[in-house]
Amino acid sequence: MVERALLYVERTPGMAKTAAWTLNLARALSCRVFAVSVLGGSTIPHRVPSEPARRARDASASDTEERAWELLYEIEDDAFGQDVRISLLLEQGDPLQRILNLSANYDIELIIASGDTRLPVAELVRQTTRPVLFVK
């Protein structure tokens, strides 16, 4: 029996279907979902950016973060409507490493991602000791 599943949340065409499928599974198994979105790692610029460039970069990062929260809260709202327990996590860094770390920290028993995920699939499967499901 799976009690904790991690859903990797990202903006891909297959995400809505993957989230719906995950919530159906979670409801059937009475399992808790950890919905995780990961913002790209902080990058060190090669040179000090100009003020307009820095502002543009900050605005873009801010928009990306807001969109990530929106996606997480949409899934949370759907989960609530189906009586599925869910926790939201917005992380920063390398997505693969964050997923591996969170899986260990929260005793995740199943990792779920969309079939069109941008994750390095082969690396995830190679490095994790947990089952991984890709929803197509």
Place this chain on the structure above:
Amino acid sequence: MAKISELLPRSAILLNLKSREKFDVIHELVEPLLSTGAITDASEFVSAIVHRENMESTGVGLGVAIPHARTKAVAHIVLAFARSEGGVDFSSLDGKPSHLIFLIAAPEEQKTEYIMTLARLSKLLRRDEVRVGLNKARTPDDVLTIVQQYE
């Protein structure tokens, strides 16, 4: 789309929260919203919030909790804010008590605005400067100024 500061009535900013238990805190936060007319049925709204709290943690870590609900008992989106010196256990994933608590109430039919408000508030509260400012605020106007400054 209204700004966070526009959705937060001055009268719903509580800087010295008395309650230490999360459901008492929710009652304390709902109380000032009743006079604004935003919440039309306090009992139904509190039930929705309690149901959600029993389903999932709204403690988002970093000393912050965002209890929220979308129900027919709400006329328009509104926020309330409370600060707790001792902290309140909102079952955050990081295991730490919440000191900054924002409650969001939204009408059933305003899903998009509700999601966007949650997202914008979550983004805002991840900023260290905002949390530090809210922890130091002395008056409701200070709180509104900080929110306006960073949103």
